[in-house]
Every structure is written in structure tokens, then in C-alpha cells.
Amino acid sequence: MMYDTIAAISTPPGEGGIGIIRISGEESLSILKQIFRTPSGSFNMKDHLLVYGHIVDPESEQVLDEVLSVYMKAPRTYTAEDVVEIDCHGGIVPLRKILQLVYRCGARPAQPGEFTERAFLNGRLDLSQAEAVMDMISARADKTYDSAVGQLAGTLSDRIREIRSMLMDIRVQVTVNIEYPDEDIEVMTYEKMREDLKPVTAKISALLKTAETGRILSSGLKIAIVGKPNVGKSSLMNQMLRESRAIVTDIPGTTRDTIKEDMRLRGIPISLIDTAGIRETEDQIEAIGIEKSRDSWSSADMVLLVLDAGTPLSDEDVEILKHADAAKTIVIINKMDLPESLERSRVEELLSGAQIITASMKQGEGLDAIEDAIERRVYRGEVTADQQVIVTNARHKQLLEEAYTHLKDADHLAEIREPLEIIDLDLEEAYENLGEIIGDAVGDDVITEVFSRFCLGK
Ligand SMILES: Nc1nc2c(ncn2[C@@H]2O[C@H](COP(=O)(O)OP(=O)(O)OP(=O)(O)O)[C@@H](O)[C@H]2O)c(=O)[nH]1
Numbered sequence: 001m002m003y004d005t006i007a008a009i010s011t012p013p014g015e016g017g018i019g020i021i022r023i024s025g026e027e028s029l030s031i032l033k034q035i036f037r038t039p040s041g042s043f044n045m046k047d048h049l050l051v052y053g054h055i056v057d058p059e060s061e062q063v064l065d066e067v068l069s070v071y072m073k074a075p076r077t078y079t080a081e082d083v084v085e086i087d088c089h090g091g092i093v094p095l096r097k098i099l100q101l102v103y104r105c106g107a108r109p110a111q112p113g114e115f116t117e118r119a120f121l122n123g124r125l126d127l128s129q130a131e132a133v134m135d136m137i138s139a140r141a142d143k144t145y146d147s148a149v150g151q152l153a154g155t156l157s158d159r160i161r162e163i164r165s166m167l168m169d170i171r172v173q174v175t176v177n178i179e180y181p182d183e184d185i186e187v188m189t190y191e192k193m194r195e196d197l198k199p200v201t202a203k204i205s206a207l208l209k210t211a212e213t214g215r216i217l218s219s220g221l222k223i224a225i226v227g228k229p230n231v232g233k234s235s236l237m238n239q240m241l242r243e244s245r246a247i248v249t250d251i252p253g254t255t256r257d258t259i260k261e262d263m264r265l266r267g268i269p270i271s272l273i274d275t276a277g278i279r280e281t282e283d284q285i286e287a288i289g290i291e292k293s294r295d296s297w298s299s300a301d302m303v304l305l306v307l308d309a310g311t312p313l314s315d316e317d318v319e320i321l322k323h324a325d326a327a328k329t330i331v332i333i334n335k336m337d338l339p340e341s342l343e344r345s346r347v348e349e350l351l352s353g354a355q356i357i358t359a360s361m362k363q364g365e366g367l368d369a370i371e372d373a374i375e376r377r378v379y380r381g382e383v384t385a386d387q388q389v390i391v392t393n394a395r396h397k398q399l400l401e402e403a404y405t406h407l408k409d410a411d412h413l414a415e416i417r418e419p420l421e422i423i424d425l426d427l428e429e430a431y432e433n434l435g436e437i438i439g440d441a442v443g444d445d446v447i448t449e450v451f452s453r454f455c456l457g458k
């Protein structure tokens with residue numbers, strides 16, 4: 001297919017060593033020819049080779065910049081179209097001037113994500129691979145990046161295609177049974193169909209199980225550190241960050257306001273929040289801080305609830321433990337270097353089922369165990385860190401859920417012996433849902449929506 005020629009600055013705005021203008025489409029080479037002068041005066045661009053020269057305004061003959069430019073012939077390019085890139089001196093003024101010139105010579109401004117959209121429309125990338133490009137660019141942590149790289153390589157697409165082809169085999173059999181019921185063919189009994197559907201739904205549900213991990217990898221995990229004053233919350237924060245970020249003193253009520261820091265824990269993006277110690281107080285400022293502690297607590301994905309091993313459980317501890325949700329809490333009994341006077345059995349009683357880790361932030365002990373526990377929860381025992389197929393994209397998750405529901409419906413209809421024609425409608429829907437993930441027969445609205453999230457020049 002042929003589209004018009006587009007151009008944009010592909011490097012981030014601001015000053016840099018170089019800035020790149022990218023042009024894609026049929027006119028790319030002829031545009032370059034109008035504005036690019038080599039020292040010898042000849043215009044002889046070899047495919048995929050950098051050439052030295054100057055950008056010159058053909059009307060005024062003004063030299064705009066000294067550049068390197070490359071012509072990449074279709075289809076071995078990012079967009080699968082003819083592409084020209086001009087490496088200019090990075091700076092907002094020269095880049096803009098050259099871009100204006102490129103527009104004047106026949107290109108139009110590219111929309112955000114339009115180069116990648118072209119790669120998709122020209123069949124070089126499927127939709128989930130195109131989405132992975134954006135995830136790769138925006139990745140802030142190693143694991144997020146790893147899963148985007150896998151998705152770009154097509155690991156998710158392969159999985160989806162495999163499931164679709166299993167489903168197609170079932171649909172073919174169903175259709176043959178509907179169309180040629182009297183022929184001498186294997187009868188698609190209801191029971192056989194239900195049997196055949198099982199591995200298909202199992203594969204979809206396995207992918208769905210990775211989606212929570214995927215959400216964390218793409219948006220980060222919000223962890224709040226809570227507890228009564230002086231138990232060592234800020235010390236824990238500092239240990240996890242490996243820097244002395246929050247003020248630590250032996251005065252209860254040291255932390256007044258919540259402190260939020262983004263960090264990476266073993267490649268996982270984490271937003272860590274230290275909070276003001278929770279207690280009854282007359283102090284107005286402290287009371288506001290405590291209110292914020294509660295907000296952070298309730299909106300957190302995971303909670304590190306800190307207790308002091310050196311003192312017996314107080315009423316405040318009991319209140320906090322009662323309020324906690326065992327499923328998302330890890331209890332940290334800190335100050336294990338002190339003689340123990342905390343009743344551990346009561347803690348287990350008050351918050352049964354929660355994981356308990358003993359630690360000493362003063363001696364840096366227990367930190368590994370805490371980080372292990374966090375990592376394990378992120379991967380939920382379902383996926384290991386090096387397993388590449390993780391569903392990170394909310395659109396994919398939604399479509400997998402829809403496909404799953406249709407297959408469950410189909411199974412139910414088969415159970416109550418509805419006509420095959422009716423059942424096949426659900427099978428078809430599920431097949432289409434899966435197709436939308438990789439961009440098979442998706443509408444323009446979906447395509448526009450997906451690429452609108454991209455940055456300019458990509
Ligand atoms: N012995 C001992 N002292 C600790 C340990 N962890 C922290 N402390 C001390 O406990 C005191 C309080 O530590 P913080 O980290 O400020 O406690 P916090 O929970 O943030 O306190 P607030 O901000 O007041 O709520 C400081 O004097 C720390 O040095 C530990 O593992 N062992």
C-alpha cells in the first residue's frame with residue numbers, strides 16, 4: 001500500500017549532540033535530493049549508507065546545517081516504506097528550520113506514533129508488537145523492558161496465534177457438521193467439543209493470570225510503609241532506597257508528611273511511600289499527616305506494616321493490625337537486635353494469614369527477605385521472572401477476558417445441547433477477540449486509539 005510522505009523530529013526536544021529528522025514515504029528520496037548537498041555536488045545515495053553533506057534551502061541557497069543523512073530503501077526499514085533520516089546538530093532551532101524545509105518540499109507533519117502505525121499498516125509489525133514498541137520506550141525498569149522486548153519479538157503474538165488456530169480447528173469441525181450433517185464425517189459431538197475447548201480456555205486463563213504481574217510491570221507497584229510512631233518505618237524506607245532519604249530520629253512523630261520515592265527493586269518499578277506514624281494526637285499538623293498515612297495505606301497495592309520487637313504490643317499496634325488486610329500486608333517485626341518483648345503469637349492472631357518477617361533496620365538484617373517477599377508477590381508464583389509472555393497491556397487483558405467469557409458460554413450451551421449454529425456464534429466472537437489483540441481485522445477506531453498514545457516521531 002502507498003501512503004503520503006510524513007516527517008517529524010524523532011529525537012526528544014531540547015539540546016543534544018545530534019537531532020534526527022525522519023521522513024517516510026514514496027517522496028522521501030526526492031525531498032532529500034532537493035535539500036541535501038554533498039561536497040562533490042553529486043547526489044548518489046546508496047541504500048542504507050550514511051552520507052556527509054549540508055542541508056541547503058534551495059530557494060535562498062542558505063546553508064542550514066552540516067549533517068549526515070541516510071536513505072533506506074523499502075521494505076527493509078522501520079515503516080517498510082522508503083525512509084530518509086537526517087542527523088543534524090541537536091538543537092531546537094536548526095531541527096525546526098530543517099523540518100519546515102522538508103514540509104515545504106512535500107512531506108506533511110507526522111502524527112504521534114504514525115511511523116509505527118505505518119509499520120503496522122504495511123504488515124511489518126502486528127498490533128501487539130507495535131504496542132510493545134511504546135512499552136519499550138516508556139519502560140522505567142528492567143523487567144518492564146524485558147517483557148516489552150519479548151512482546152516486540154512476537155512471543156505474545158505467537159501464543160495468541162496458537163490459541164486461535166486451536167479454536168479454528170474446532171470451528172472447522174463444527175461448520176462441517178452443520179453444513180454436511182449427512183456426509184461420512186467425524187461427528188462433532190457436544191462432549192467432544194467441550195473436551196477440545198478445555199485446552200483453549202486453559203491457555204487463555206494462563207495468560208490472564210499473568211495480567212496482574214503485567215499491570216505492576218507497566219504501572220509500578222505502590223507500597224506503603226505503615227505503623228505506629230518510632231518503629232523504624234523511615235529506617236526501612238532508607239534501607240530499601242539505599243540512601244538516607246527520610247529523617248530518622250528517636251523522637252516519635254519524626255515523619256510528619258508522606259514521602260514518596262520511585263525505585264526499582266530487582267527490575268520491578270516500585271513507588272515506595274513512607275508515612276507518618278499512626279497514633280492519637282492533639283497536634284494539628286501531625287493529625288493531617290496521619291490522615292495522609294491512612295490515604296496512602298488504603299490506596300496501596302501492598303503494605304509493609306512495621307512493629308517494634310523491643311516493646312510489647314500497644315493499643316495503637318492492635319488497632320493498626322485490626323485494620324490491616326492480611327492478603328496485601330507483610331508484617332515486619334523490626335529491631336530484632338533488641339531483647340524481644342513483642343508477643344508474636346498475638347500478632348499472628350490479630351492478622352492471621354499475613355506473612356511475618358523479622359528484621360533489624362539498624363543492622364540491615366532482613367532486607368533480603370523483605371525484598372524476596374515483595375518480588376514473589378509480584379510474580380504471584382504463577383510466572384517466573386524470566387518467563388517472557390506476560391500480559392502487560394490493559395487492552396489485551398480486556399480482550400482475553402471477553403474471549404474467555406465467550407468460550408465459557410459456548411461450553412455451557414454445549415452442555416445444555418443448544419444447536420451448533422448458536423454455539424458457533426460464541427466461538428466466532430472469541431476468535432475475533434483474540435484477533436483484535438494482534439490487530440487482525442481491527443477497526444480504524446482501535447488503530448487510532450492505540451497509536452494516539454505514542455510520542456511524536458516514533
Ligand atoms: N535498635 C534498633 N533501633 C532501630 C532499628 N530501626 C530503627 N531504629 C531506631 O528507631 C528510631 C526510630 O526510627 P525511625 O525510622 O525514625 O522510625 P519511624 O517509624 O519512621 O518513626 P516516625 O517517623 O516517628 O513514625 C531511630 O532512633 C532509629 O535509629 C532497629 O532495627 N534496631
Ligand SMILES: [Mg+2]
Nearest residue numbers: 233234254255
Ligand atoms: Mg518516620
